[in-house]
Amino acid sequence: xxxxxxxxxxxxxxxxxxxxxxxxxxxxxxxxxxxxxxxxxxxxxxxxxxxxxxxxxxxxxxxxxxxxxxxx
Amino acid sequence: xxxxxxxxxxxxxxxxxxxxxxxxxxxxxxxxxxxxxxxxxxxxxxxxxxxxxxxxxxxxxxxxxxxxxxxxxxxxxxxxxxxxxxxxxxxxxxxxxxxxxxxxxxxxxxxxxxxxxxxxxxxxxxxxxxxxxxxxxxxxxxxxxxxxxxxxxxxxxxxxxxxxxxxxxxxxxxxxxxxxxxxxxxxxxxxxxxxxxxxxxxxxxxxxxxxxxxxxxxxxxxxxxxxxxxx
Numbered sequence: 153x154x155x156x157x158x159x160x161x162x163x164x165x166x167x168x169x170x171x172x173x174x175x176x177x178x179x180x181x182x183x184x185x186x187x188x189x190x191x192x193x194x195x196x197x198x199x200x201x202x203x204x205x206x207x208x209x210x211x212x213x214x215x216x217x218x219x220x221x222x223x224x
Numbered sequence: 225x226x227x228x229x230x231x232x233x234x235x236x237x238x239x240x241x242x243x244x245x246x247x248x249x250x251x252x253x254x255x256x257x258x259x260x261x262x263x264x265x266x267x268x269x270x271x272x273x274x275x276x277x278x279x280x281x282x283x284x285x286x287x288x289x290x291x292x293x294x295x296x297x298x299x300x301x302x303x304x305x306x307x308x309x310x311x312x313x314x315x316x317x318x319x320x321x322x323x324x325x326x327x328x329x330x331x332x333x334x335x336x337x338x339x340x341x342x343x344x345x346x347x348x349x350x351x352x353x354x355x356x357x358x359x360x361x362x363x364x365x366x367x368x369x370x371x372x373x374x375x376x377x378x379x380x381x382x383x384x385x386x387x388x389x390x391x392x393x394x395x396x397x398x399x400x401x402x403x404x405x406x407x408x409x410x411x412x413x414x415x416x417x418x419x420x421x422x423x424x425x426x427x428x429x430x431x432x433x434x435x436x437x438x439x440x441x442x443x444x445x446x447x448x449x450x451x452x453x454x455x
Contacts, residue, residue, distance in 0.1 A: 179252040179253050179254045179256070179257045180257050181252055181257050181258055182258050191246060191247065194246060195242070195243055195246045195247060198242050198246070199239060199242050199243060202238060202242055203239070206235050206238070209437065209438070209441070210231075212441055213231075213437075213441060216441055216444050216445060216448075219448060220444065220448065
């Protein structure tokens with residue numbers, strides 16, 4: 153009888169840790185950043201940097217085309 | 225600008241990657257959480273590198289068949305930009321890894337010993353070093369034809385070694401990297417969420433087109449230089 157009692161408490165504690173684990177398993181996401189719209193600031197900065205780099209690439213491309221035309 | 229429709233496509237896809245990559249929904253996963261968005265950037269670097277190296281080896285073989293020096297220039301420039309993307313992929317991987325693989329109760333500096341044994345990291349480092357050696361080999365031979373021939377052969381060898389170092393060995397050994405012993409990371413249909421695929425596939429195409437664009441500029445410049453030498 154005592155053995156059964158020990159075994160049952162053991163199983164219950166095991167199950168409860170499992171449940172606890174499932175509860176802490178929720179991933180922390182940047183929900184506040186999304187809800188107050190600050191994420192758009194990040195997107196604006198990143199998109200600006202990207203478009204700056206791409207513009208630079210376009211200008212380089214045009215410059216090389218001009219040199220190619222002068223050569224031939 | 226020359227033949228510009230795919231360049232416009234590249235710009236549109238990259239803008240979409242950056243906007244959609246930050247704003248669209250992603251699965252909520254423990255440990256990864258928001259860093260899962262690195263899939264659109266870190267993984268695409270490796271895709272781009274792989275495609276550029278493949279093009280490079282194709283031009284190397286073309287050079288061996290045709291002996292035309294333009295093929296050698298193409299091969300070299302594709303390898304060079306491929307290395308740039310490889311280094312970027314490696315560097316972004318180390319940042320991502322130090323926040324997701326490191327033991328949360330241990331600082332990333334202290335768990336470095338465990339993380340540095342990662343087979344994917346070592347394999348990628350070896351693959352990149354082999355390509356660094358390709359560049360060193362090129363610059364150490366002054367005769368143009370000899371250089372082109374020897375490095376074309378070395379390029380085939382380097383490409384062949386890419387497969388064991390970054391594809392096969394990390395999958396045989398136990399690894400923390402996704403797709404360790406059970407298949408293909410990112411491309412496995414069970415592995416990646418449908419919402420992420422909406423951004424991921426355009427991102428691969430956009431980054432690859434960017435790599436090709438940069439390479440095409442480099443090729444045109446070195447062709448100009450070659451012409452000047454001949455005149």
